[in-house]
Amino acid sequence: xxxxxxxxxxxxxxxxxxxxxxxxxxxxxxxxxxxxxxxxxxxxxxxxxxxxxxxxxxxxxxxxxxxxxxxxxxxxxxxxxxxxxxxxxxxxxxxxxxxxxxxxxxxxxxxxxxxxxxxxxxxxxxxxxxxxxxxxxxxxxxxxxxxxxxxxxxxxxxxxxxxxxxxxxxxxxxxxxxxxxxxxxxxxxxxxxxxxxxxxxxxxxxxxxxxxxxxxxxxxxxxxxxxxxxxxxxxxxxxxxxxxxxxxxxxxxxxxxxxxxxxxxxxxxxxxxxxxxxxxxxxxxxxxxxxxxxxxxxxxxxxxxxxxxxxxxxxxxxxxx
Numbered sequence: 001x002x003x004x005x006x007x008x009x010x011x012x013x014x015x016x017x018x019x020x021x022x023x024x025x026x027x028x029x030x031x032x033x034x035x036x037x038x039x040x041x042x043x044x045x046x047x048x049x050x051x052x053x054x055x056x057x058x059x060x061x062x063x064x065x066x067x068x069x070x071x072x073x074x075x076x077x078x079x080x081x082x083x084x085x086x087x088x089x090x091x092x093x094x095x096x097x098x099x100x101x102x103x104x105x106x107x108x109x110x111x112x113x114x115x116x117x118x119x120x121x122x123x124x125x126x127x128x129x130x131x132x133x134x135x136x137x138x139x140x141x142x143x144x145x146x147x148x149x150x151x152x153x154x155x156x157x158x159x160x161x162x163x164x165x166x167x168x169x170x171x172x173x174x175x176x177x178x179x180x181x182x183x184x185x186x187x188x189x190x191x192x193x194x195x196x197x198x199x200x201x202x203x204x205x206x207x208x209x210x211x212x213x214x215x216x217x218x219x220x221x222x223x224x225x226x227x228x229x230x231x232x233x234x235x236x237x238x239x240x241x242x243x244x245x246x247x248x249x250x251x252x253x254x255x256x257x258x259x260x261x262x263x264x265x266x267x268x269x270x271x272x273x274x275x276x277x278x279x280x281x282x283x284x285x286x287x288x289x290x291x292x293x294x295x296x297x298x299x300x301x302x303x304x305x306x307x308x309x310x311x312x313x314x315x316x317x318x319x320x321x
Contacts, residue, residue, distance in 0.1 A: 034270040035062070035299070036290040040078065043292035044085050051091045055276070055286050058141055058266065059086070060096040062293035067105060075101050076114040078293070083121040092137040093125050096289060099153055100145055108152075115140075115156065119165045126166045139191060144170040147201035154181065161188065168237070172197030173217040174206045182220055189233035193266060194220055196240070214245065221249050225256050225263070236263040237287070241272045246279060260284050 036057070037043040047057045061078045063071055079095060086093045095118065102118075103110030119140055126138040142157050144150065153169075160167040168191035171178050175197060185192050196213050197206070207213045217240075223229065224236035238249050246265060253263060260283045267276055269290040280286045291299055 034268070035292060035296040036269055037292045038294055039292070040082050040085055043082070043290070044089050046290065046292075047086065047091055048089055050288065050290075054280050055288060056092045056094065056137065056264075057269070057288050057290040058094045058096045060098075060143075060289060060291045061101070062291050062295035062299050063101045064098050064145075064299070066101045069106055069110075072101070072103050072106060072110065072114065076103075076117060079118050080121060083118065083125060087125045087128070090136075092287075093122065094137055094139050094141060094287065095122065096141045096143055098143045098145055099149065099156065104149065104152070111156070115160070119160055119163075119167070123165050139166050139168045141168040141191075141193060142170060144172055144195075144197075147175070147205060150175075150177070150181075157190075158188075161190065167191075168193060168235075170195060170239075171220075173220055174208075174213045175201070176205055176207070178216075178220060179223075182223060186223065186226075186229045186232055186234045191235040191237065192224065193237040193239050194224065214242075217245065218248060218252075222252055225249070225253050225258050227256065230256075230258065230262070237266050238263070239266045239289075241267055241275065243275050243278075246275065250282070250284065 036046040043059065047059070050057055059079075059082060061075050061082070063075055066072050066075065079097070083093055083095065097115065097118070099111055099115075102114040103112075122138060122140045129136050129138055140160065142153060144153055157167055157169040169185060170193040171181055171185070173194055173196050182192065182194075194217065196217060207216055221236070221238060224234065224238075229236065238246070240246055240249075249265075250260075253260070264285040264287050265279050266287045266289060269288040276286060276288070
């Protein structure tokens with residue numbers, strides 16, 4: 001982890017800075033811009049309003065790299081309570097989880113127990129939807145975190161998928177190994193969210209220059225939109241806020257005969273709303289990664305720590321609403 005990332009995470013975790021920043025955020029509306037709600041009820045209401053606008057959400061309960069077991073239990077309880085609320089609302093149930101927020105740092109037994117509890121609720125909702133023949137997306141999306149967690153994270157995905165859980169996985173385009181990991185996911189007919197990747201790992205395992213990362217992203221996108229992927233039942237999700245990249249992906253999809261309901265774009269809630277509207281109006285499926293809860297300060301600054309360009313992206317988004 002570089003000096004910039006360490007500084008931004010220090011800002012995120014410093015309690016006096018955090019208290020001041022949260023107070024400013026509440027007064028200025030900055031917190032409301034990037035966080036869907038502070039509680040489950042508000043988050044579900046926001047999901048309903050977005051659905052009416054033709055936009056889906058991926059729900060994420062705020063809190064990352066959790067070292068306090070009480071916070072792990074709180075996260076599991078919040079997500080466990082959210083799933084039936086979303087089910088009752090009748091829309092998508094698309095839950096994003098970080099392994100580190102559900103017990104990875106406390107041990108495999110803790111992580112597996114919490115994830116399995118949420119997975120059972122997801123499977124129950126999916127079974128009910130199948131019986132009612134509703135056209136909903138129901139998934140447990142596993143986020144990808146630090147490089148040294150990749151094998152454990154993929155093992156978690158494969159275990160859940162093999163047990164019949166509707167699960168999906170995030171992969172990072174900046175990593176050399178992702179091409180191989182993606183081929184395995186395509187063979188499984190999985191759902192994969194492709195992102196550029198955060199918290200840059202060593203040069204020996206990753207692309208470090210933005211043009212190289214973008215080029216690999218497009219290369220991987222081509223595989224995700226291949227005939228082999230379609231025939232396997234693979235579902236591509238493209239996490240990007242960059243218009244040129246999104247337009248090029250749309251062109252690849254058209255060239256390869258993919259209809260616009262067979263893949264998704266995903267963006268952060270509150271970021272680059274003009275592009276959000278453009279993609280939706282062009283008939284693409286659009287989903288927003290929508291955090292809820294109180295720990296918005298750490299969330300925002302960790303995003304800046306992962307990529308310094310996010311600072312400008314967040315600030316510009318406030319002007320482009």
